[in-house]
Amino acid sequence: MKIPLYHYDIMKEREIQQPVDFNRHRRLKHTDKTFKAEISSITTLTDMEKLFHLRILDEAERERFTFLPGQFVMLEVPGYGEVPISISGSPSNKGLIELCIRKAGTVTGVLHKAKRGALVGIRGPFGTHFPLEKMKGYDILLIAGGLGLAPLRAPIFAVTENRPDYRKVDIMYGTKDPSQLLFDYQYEQWRRIDGVNLHIIVEKADDKWTGDVGLITKLFDKIEIVPHETYAIVCGPPVMFKFVCAYLSKIGVPMDRMFVSLERRMHCGMGKCCRCNIGSTYTCIDGPVFDYWTVMNLKEAI
Amino acid sequence: MRYLSIEPTKPKVAVFDFTSCEGCELQLANKEETLVDFLKAVEIVNFREVSSAKSDDYEIAFIEGAVSRSDEIERLKKIREKARVLVALGCCACYGGVNKLKNAFDLSTANREIYGNYPKDSMPVRAIKDVVPVDMEIPGCPVNKEEIERIIQHLLLDINYNFPVYPVCVECKQKFNVCMFEKGQLCLGPIARAGCSAPCPTGGLGCYGCRGPAADPNYDEFFEIARRRGFAEQEVNERLSFFGGFNGIAMGVQK
Amino acid sequence: MKTNLNVDVHHLARVEGHGNIKVKVENGSLKEASWEVVETPRYFEFMLKGKHYTSAGILTARICGICSIGHCLASIRATENAFGITIPEAAQKLRLLAKHGETLQSHFLHLFFLAAPDFVGLPSAIPLVDLKPEIVALAQRLKGMGNRICDAVAGRTTHPVSLQVGGVAVMPDKQKLLDLKGELEGSLEAMKAVVELFKTFQIPDFVRETEFVSLKGEKDYPFIGGNIVSSDGKEMPEADYRKVTNEYVTPNNTSKWCKFSRASYAVGALARFNNNHKFLHPAAAAIAKELGLSPVSHNPFMNNVAQLIECVHAAHDSIRLIDEIVKMKPATQTMEKVQAKAGTGVGAVEVPRGILFHCYEYDKNGYIVKADCVIPTTQNNANIHFDMGSLVEKFASAENMTDEKLELLCSMLVRSYDPCISCSVH
């Protein structure tokens, strides 16, 4: 006598047969299925950073892929690895995903070698986003330090493309030295937009630099802030956003109206690998965008 | 790699042996199932152990063994001049390996006892990096061929290869092994660097630390454990000095 | 006839370790024909002093990356003899199986990768990947099989871990062994293809009479322990190995030389064959006949053939051993309890390149006081040197002899011994 136990086949589940949509968190799906994407264009920004334009090949997948500013994707170079990268482009630019990538590890190393036409994989989008809806009707401060301009570029697009929804917009950007300034070809364009002010500062000037020199907080001297009428998005290294947020908090901007994007190691983007845990919070699910009050309450966040 | 629009290259590779057992070189010819693919991925232009062809035109030089004689220093310096990338292959090249154990003895006594009236040229053993700059160190006694394959793949693209930094315990546990300490054996697993897949504890032998120390090893607690479990200082120190990776670390020495 | 010949090989290729060949013929007369071992000495016998018995086998395995299992076996046997330990039967079988694995790995490495290129006129086996992929596939398969046996039984291919004083630390997985058995059975056919390949090789016609030393078979082809026997009719227990080896130092060699009844003697596959051919598996004996090797052969180049014959024997014997091991009960003991005590012990093992001796003197706590290792290639070096002189004398006067041709011939002679030079210096 034999008892063969029946086989449960997950592939027969109705849910898993639906097209993969990472925006639908609870639905059973092929969690590691990547959307094949082509690197359609590469722009060299600095010695260390390049901007990659990615286009999802499958038309239906491309159509379904939507994201909000602040979200990130897991970018996979098949055979070499996967890394979380925040989306730098505009959400309205359908089907085109812009990723600004610094050469730092194996995967990003390979990417910097790759050429136009390379086929990579994308999963996502993942994570929380900047609350651009809530920010409507307020003064907006968009502040970035260093590579922080990469995630900040998405809300810059969102705000400038929907200019009438927001009041005064101040973009503040600081880097160590002029050679590290990202997206310098876009500054002029941003500056020309009515009611958008762009302030740039470097810590150390070179021969050609004629602008401001110092820490990013120095730029606050030039800006008029109405604390209770302001929302702020701050992207950059922890030390930087800590000082910036502390200043804003001191002048009276509520902590839950300042938003930061945290960087952590991530291997899944789906609240499973635990690598991005801060205490009991998953940066990939509950973040990467947090309001400053939450960050203050997360031990070890900064 | 064409899917990344990268044309694969075929670097010229040379393999040289110094004071060693040539076991690490042998690993290059092992793992038979992928040997042909391995040989197709690189162009071996100089590899005395398996080929009588000799060329000085190479980009990557793998060095097996430690340095223990004056002529080896000269040979090594010449190789360094020619190689774009110099890789220390195996524990002897990285740390001196077991050869280093001889440094504890007086060489002239050893020479007299073994070679009598015809003493041989020899000097205290040194790792490759103590003689010339090294671009990459591949630890292990012997090296792990699977890791070599991955390293080669990284060298082809000129990107960094990250060695595991955690201790052997991780890989040992993932083999479902009973802890060697539980079986009453001494094991350097908790402080030694992994990447080997723990063949020794799996085969019933406590780790000897051939890949050197893990990142941030907790020596104090390790010594405390050894003491509590009744291992003599001599035994622990013999283990630590065995492959030369734990240079200067010893139990019972005031820091 | 060319009267002046000059051969100067610095660091001979396709051998393990560093050795030089120097030959000088002036005006038709031999001035010099020498084999020099210039490997850096590592002083293993000194390193062993003060080491715990548990480390001796691990340390001495590092004498050689090719025959590490042989060293480990000789080492732990010496220790067991010093402590008076008899290991369980299962462990004896496992050790022999591991040794067969090493023999297969080492012999096929030598035959295909080190020796064969000379017979087909290539600098190495690497070009064969494109030229003769079927031969490379054969080599991979057979050498790989040896490695897989070592992996399964000794825990690793190079530098074993499970072979320990007292026995073998873990019983290999049954299924793995059965898989290997299937592979071994399948390999017998493949080995016939190797025999056919070898028939096409032209083996130099050269004979120099010498003494052959090996372990003596009682019922089986000898492999681990027992008496030492010589083709000159002498016999003694392994413990008296020093009376056979008589090591001495020469000025130009970092390896010692040995002599027994004559100025030199030979060990290795050919010596084992010459002394113990009657214990070979019938299939192996048949292949000896097929390849024209009959005892007692004094042609050193025939060592290659003897190695191939031993591979066939080892494969058959491995199948027998696996059958016996898998029949054992699940909880069969493979380790004997070890109690260290003061004393001296010798371990003699027939490793791929010949008979290997380890001898340790222990204090009462199991720490080594004195150690001595005599390696097969150490025993062969003098014989190689004298063969070289004889070889040059015979062939120097041959028609069309050139420096290159003589260099190849001398190199082939050295390679036919499959010398393990680092080993011999230790």
Place this chain on the structure above:
Amino acid sequence: MLFKLLDKDEFKNLVNILLQSNEVIAPKQVGVNVTGKTLHQYLPVTSFDEIDLTYETTQYSAKTYFLPYKENLSTYRFDEKDWKQEIRYRQEPRVMLGLHACDIHALLKLDKVLARDNFPSPYYIARRKNAFIIGIDHEPCEGGFCRSLGTDTVNNGFDLFLTDLGERYFVSINTDLGYRVLLQVKTKDVTEEDTRKYLLTRKSISDAFQTHVNVQNLPNLLDLEFESKVWNKWGQKCLSCGSCSMVCPTCYCYGVTERVSMDFKSGAKVKQLYSCNLVDFATVAGGHNFRPNRETRLKYRYYHQHRGFVESYDEPKCVGCNRCGRVCLAEINPPDIIRDIQMEER
């Protein structure tokens, strides 16, 4: 839940029948330790005699049969200029025989994270749904504090659950499949006397617990004691070897690496279980390590177990099996740490 009685001979029949056409994983003795204590592991078995249901505990949890230490998340085939991704979840049905209540609770906890929360894992679900689980009651194991966590008994998450009543097993049947499997052998109906005997057995097991830990107020306490010296004390001992996570029945964190075959024709995305105690757990590209110290890493392990998980699922992640405490060479164990945090006298 239905209940039946199963004679031990009949149980043997049942196991033999299951063995005929299914893989069976069961506790098996793998040797003795240096003090002579028997060691057990959950391993594949081929005959009833290999199984030892009287085991105290196993070195490792049964986790690996649901969350393997290493698995391919996807594989790739590379051709000239393109690649193809392949994903497989297939798992043949498998019998998990002789799991203790704590191990079944562990699966229930893993279900919460891996099967019910955001992004359910098809890899896990495929294994979980193809496991036929037969649990068994047991005397408390040394140092086990499952009773304090309410994981000493279990009401679901299994197909059959056995309680040893001497000559026979008292069987709790939790699933339709369990019921049907049991139909293959002779069972008896439960009498009042059997029920009484069963309850007495349960009570005697319950009374036998020696180790108790108060976990009620831990989530708050852990926040309060974030800077406590307790972490330095235990952190200094930690070897950062990850052994605790490897044997833990509920630790699920992992790392992903990818590899390419030597012929560059295929590749794989490999998931490997990791541990938050390992030095580079929180190191980001570029080198910054968010948790460079042993004590911080150890602290976060406890934070996840007793605070984070509670916040998300209203229960600790820990099941009180104390495998981590037993495997730790530095003798770091949850009961001692928790008592220290609560500043209790020992």
